[in-house]
Amino acid sequence: MNNDFYYKFILPDQSISDFVENIGMFHNPSDKAKEVVLMPDGRVDLFFMKSQSDSFHSTLIGLETVPEQRTIPPQTLAFKISFKPLGVEYILQTSIAAFLNSAQNLPPDFWEFNAADLKDFDAFHKKAVQKITALLPTKIDERKRKLFELVYTSNGEIKVKELSEKIAWSSREINRYFNKQFGLSLNAFCKILRFKASLQHIAQGKLYPELNFTDQTHFIKEIKKFSGVVPSELLKNKDDRFVLLSVLKQQ
Numbered sequence: 510m511n512n513d514f515y516y517k518f519i520l521p522d523q524s525i526s527d528f529v530e531n532i533g534m535f536h537n538p539s540d541k542a543k544e545v546v547l548m549p550d551g552r553v554d555l556f557f558m559k560s561q562s563d564s565f566h567s568t569l570i571g572l573e574t575v576p577e578q579r580t581i582p583p584q585t586l587a588f589k590i591s592f593k594p595l596g597v598e599y600i601l602q603t604s605i606a607a608f609l610n611s612a613q614n615l616p617p618d619f620w621e622f623n624a625a626d627l628k629d630f631d632a633f634h635k636k637a638v639q640k641i642t643a644l645l646p647t648k649i650d651e652r653k654r655k656l657f658e659l660v661y662t663s664n665g666e667i668k669v670k671e672l673s674e675k676i677a678w679s680s681r682e683i684n685r686y687f688n689k690q691f692g693l694s695l696n697a698f699c700k701i702l703r704f705k706a707s708l709q710h711i712a713q714g715k716l717y718p719e720l721n722f723t724d725q726t727h728f729i730k731e732i733k734k735f736s737g738v739v740p741s742e743l744l745k746n747k748d749d750r751f752v753l754l755s756v757l758k759q760q
Contacts, residue, residue: 513539528596534588543581549573549701558587565624567615571608576737599646609692665702704735712757716740
């Protein structure tokens with residue numbers, strides 16, 4: 510990892526794990542911009558951040574389906590909450606369909622966070638958990654909870670038809686729900702989860718498909734679609750620019 514770029518992620522308590530994937534931070538304390546590639550990961554990120562050129566602000570980033578090159582400005586500090594899809598619906602209580610592959614600026618005092626909260630990550634983590642816990646729903650649609658449980662445990666390798674049969678919810682209604690709530694089909698979301706699972710294998714130096722890709726050519730094509738490069742180039746991770754892969758290598 511580049512000494513001028515630091516990141517940290519904490520897995521959620523079991524009580525909020527259906528809604529939150531992790532709570533984390535990254536810091537570019539240098540006077541140079543950091544070039545990174547953001548890859549689809551099936552998460553929705555709520556950022557609280559400030560930089561040398563920008564004051565404290567809050568941003569909600571929707572689901573992503575394509576890789577995107579970004580520049581992290583000098584002296585940038587960002588704390589974030591990474592939500593699973595259920596967290597968007599039940600904790601944030603909103604639809605993100607309108608900003609697929611884009612973001613939405615939030616009020617500067619969203620959830621009563623401010624610049625002072627960026628001084629201590631542990632304190633931020635505690636405050637975030639308390640806020641999320643206070644917003645936990647008293648009731649959740651059991652079909653949706655079971656749907657995401659099956660999708661995640663299968664690494665996205667479960668068919669919509671099989672899901673429909675297991676949770677007694679029609680394929681048409683499932684896809685309508687996904688498109689209306691998240692802006693993409695369930696099948697598209699599952700491919701992202703399979704890619705993310707494949708990243709864990711690539712981080713271990715495994716450059717051949719461990720999951721149900723048709724063949725090596727299909728595997729390479731899918732990895733390039735979501736990362737912009739072939740698996741061997743991804744593994745090299747020059748300049749630590751694929752941050753998600755860097756995180757997986759440390760796990």
